[in-house]
Structures are given as C-alpha cells and as structure tokens.
Amino acid sequence: MLTFAAGPSKVYEALPHYLNDAYTQGILSANHRSSVFMSLYEETEQLMKEKLHLPENYQLLFTSSATENWEIISQSIVQSASFHVYSGSFGKKWIEFAKYILPHTDGIKIQANQVIDVPNLEIEERFDLIAITQNETSNASQVSMDYLEAIREKYAKKLIAVDTTSSMGGIELRFELADIWYASVQKCFGLPAGLGILILGPKAKEQTLQKGERGRYNSLTFMLENAASYQTHYTPNVLGIYLLNRVLQDIPEIQHTDKSLRERMLKLETCIAQTSSLRLLVDNELSRSTTVLGVSGPEELITRVKKEAEKQGMQLGSGYGPLKPTSFRIANFPAITDAEIDRLIAFLSTY
Numbered sequence: 001m002l003t004f005a006a007g008p009s010k011v012y013e014a015l016p017h018y019l020n021d022a023y024t025q026g027i028l029s030a031n032h033r034s035s036v037f038m039s040l041y042e043e044t045e046q047l048m049k050e051k052l053h054l055p056e057n058y059q060l061l062f063t064s065s066a067t068e069n070w071e072i073i074s075q076s077i078v079q080s081a082s083f084h085v086y087s088g089s090f091g092k093k094w095i096e097f098a099k100y101i102l103p104h105t106d107g108i109k110i111q112a113n114q115v116i117d118v119p120n121l122e123i124e125e126r127f128d129l130i131a132i133t134q135n136e137t138s139n140a141s142q143v144s145m146d147y148l149e150a151i152r153e154k155y156a157k158k159l160i161a162v163d164t165t166s167s168m169g170g171i172e173l174r175f176e177l178a179d180i181w182y183a184s185v186q187k188c189f190g191l192p193a194g195l196g197i198l199i200l201g202p203k204a205k206e207q208t209l210q211k212g213e214r215g216r217y218n219s220l221t222f223m224l225e226n227a228a229s230y231q232t233h234y235t236p237n238v239l240g241i242y243l244l245n246r247v248l249q250d251i252p253e254i255q256h257t258d259k260s261l262r263e264r265m266l267k268l269e270t271c272i273a274q275t276s277s278l279r280l281l282v283d284n285e286l287s288r289s290t291t292v293l294g295v296s297g298p299e300e301l302i303t304r305v306k307k308e309a310e311k312q313g314m315q316l317g318s319g320y321g322p323l324k325p326t327s328f329r330i331a332n333f334p335a336i337t338d339a340e341i342d343r344l345i346a347f348l349s350t351y
C-alpha cells in the first residue's frame with residue numbers, strides 16, 4: 001500500500017539498504033561517548049549545513065519528537081512568556097503546552113486562509129518569544145518566509161521559534177529569520193518516527209545559558225553542554241541519527257527539492273480545481289502549504305474517494321481533528337516519487 005499520509009509518511013525506498021549498513025557497520029552498538037558517535041553527529045550537522053543551508057553559527061540538537069521541543073522551548077528558553085500565532089491543531093497544542101508551563105503565554109488564532117497581518121500585529125513587551133507554526137499540517141496552510149521576515153524586522157529583539165515539522169527537508173527555509181527551528185524525521189525526511197530535530201541560533205543559545213534551567217532530563221543547558229563535544233546527555237536514538245545522516249547524504253541540495261515540490265503541488269492543485277466536487281481546503285495561495293495538500297468535499301464523497309483509493313493500493317491521509325469527515329490530506333513529501341504523484345493525479349482526475 002502506497003501511503004500519502006502526512007506523517008508517519010512514506011519512507012525512502014533506500015531504507016532497507018541503510019538499515020542493513022547500520023547493522024553491518026556496527027554503529028548500532030556504538031557508545032554515545034565514542035568517537036564513532038561524535039563523528040556521526042558532527043557529520044550530520046555538517047550535512048544540514050550543506051544540504052539544507054543551515055547557517056554556520058546554528059547548532060543541531062537531537063530530541064525525541066517535535067512534541068518534546070514544545071516543552072523544551074517553554075522550560076529552557078522562554079523568560080516570561082511566548083506569544084503564538086497559529087491557525088490549526090498543531091499550533092493549538094503548542095500554545096496549550098506552553099500555557100501549562102508558563103501561564104502568561106498568549107496568542108492569536110487566524111484562519112487557514114489568512115496570512116499574518118504583520119503591520120497590525122501587536123505583541124506586548126512582556127512576550128520574549130514569538131511562536132509560529134510555519135507549516136500547519138492539520139489544515140494544510142503555511143506561513144511563507146516573506147511573512148517571517150516581516151515579523152523578524154518588526155520584532156528584532158524577540159526570539160522567534162518556528163515549527164517546521166512537516167516542511168524541513170522539503171522547502172528551503174531561511175534559517176537566519178528565526179532563532180529556534182524544529183522538526184521530526186517522519187515527515188519530509190522520509191524516515192521512521194522517533195527522532196526530533198532542534199536547531200538553535202546564537203541568540204537562542206545565549207538566552208538558554210542566561211536562563212540556566214537545568215533541573216529536567218531534557219534541560220537545554222545539559223543538551224548544549226554535551227553538544228559542544230558532539231555528545232548527547234542521554235543515550236540517543238543512534239539508529240535514527242544514522243538514518244538521518246544517510247538521507248542527508250543522498251538528497252539533493254534543498255533548492256532543487258523545493259522547486260520540484262512546488263511544481264508537483266501546482267499539478268495537484270490544478271487537478272483538484274478541475275474535479276467537479278472536490279475543493280482545495282485552503283483557497284488563499286499565499287497561505288497554502290507546499291508540502292501538504294488539503295482537499296475538502298461533501299462527507300459522502302470524501303469517504304468514497306478514500307475507499308476507492310485504497311482499492312487501488314493508495315492510502316490518502318485523513319482530515320485532522322474537526323476537518324476529519326469532510327477532507328483528506330496528501331503529503332507532497334520528497335520520498336514520494338513523481339511517478340507516484342502522477343498516479344494519484346490520474347486517480348483524482350476521475351472525480
């Protein structure tokens with residue numbers, strides 16, 4: 001069954017080969033204080049710089065998931081409170097976790113079809129971090145780099161944290177526009193779940209050291225102390241890190257992936273526009289995701305399309321949360337081949 005679910009998603013076809021290499025190379029039993037592990041970590045960070053254009057002074061850290069990163073940011077980085085701009089379920093979960101840790105957390109909810117109105121955005125002095133869900137997987141919307149740049153310019157003194165769980169590795173991100181970026185590997189990296197990526201810029205590192213929070217198993221201070229020598233503070237997911245390393249070696253530089261995903265998304269959107277009763281979940285092209293396509297329609301039709309797709313060996317991603325009955329989602333992730341997208345388009349064109 002070919003899955004178009006937006007996470008866990010289709011893994012790279014080279015995965016069995018990587019797994020076999022991991023076993024035969026003995027990396028799975030390597031101690032995380034050994035030079036073998038330290039070189040793997042260092043090389044993976046270097047590959048993020050080469051392939052994803054992570055700036056030289058940004059640091060790669062490993063966590064267990066994007067969800068864990070929500071807590072780490074509030075616990076170890078935010079001084080007084082974060083301000084969240086969000087439109088869907090993942091952004092909502094983030095603000096809820098943040099509020100639990102720091103009760104003065106606040107934010108605004110926008111619609112999936114809306115772009116952030118930066119000139120009229122009012123964020124008070126007391127918020128020291130702005131939290132943005134760059135790609136909202138639940139409703140297939142995104143905040144493009146232009147809006148992030150405008151927020152950066154308007155609030156140069158505040159830290160910016162960006163959830164790119166379902167876009168990092170798929171689209172070109174301008175890392176210098178924010179201080180904290182995070183993702184999970186089961187989306188655009190085409191890998192099995194169980195590894196979170198956390199990236200910190202210099203301002204975020206500085207504020208972490210100032211805060212000096214060090215009481216928890218995942219206190220960022222511990223992570224940074226260990227990362228200084230390419231180690232981790234607890235026994236990490238070495239297999240996940242190895243697989244990430246192999247994927248980064250094999251993928252093209254991000255601008256090429258970015259371009260091909262945009263072209264494919266345009267083909268998918270055109271196909272949906274030509275059907276008689278299916279619609280794009282997000283009409284506004286300025287807020288529409290590049291890596292996740294949301295399709296809406298009458299409940300009966302959505303059920304029928306999903307069932308028929310399954311009969312043809314294709315699994316469409318279900319709608320998320322409140323959108324579940326009246327929509328489905330398609331991951332436009334790099335591990336899905338052009339031929340597979342064409343096959344899906346041929347199927348969807350019959351509606």
Ligand SMILES: *Cc1c(COP(=O)(O)O)cnc(C)c1O
Nearest residue numbers: 065066067090135137165166184
């Ligand atoms: C999938 C997803 C998450 C959660 O990722 P986990 O690895 O399951 O913690 C968070 N935010 C967004 C935008 C996501 O797509």
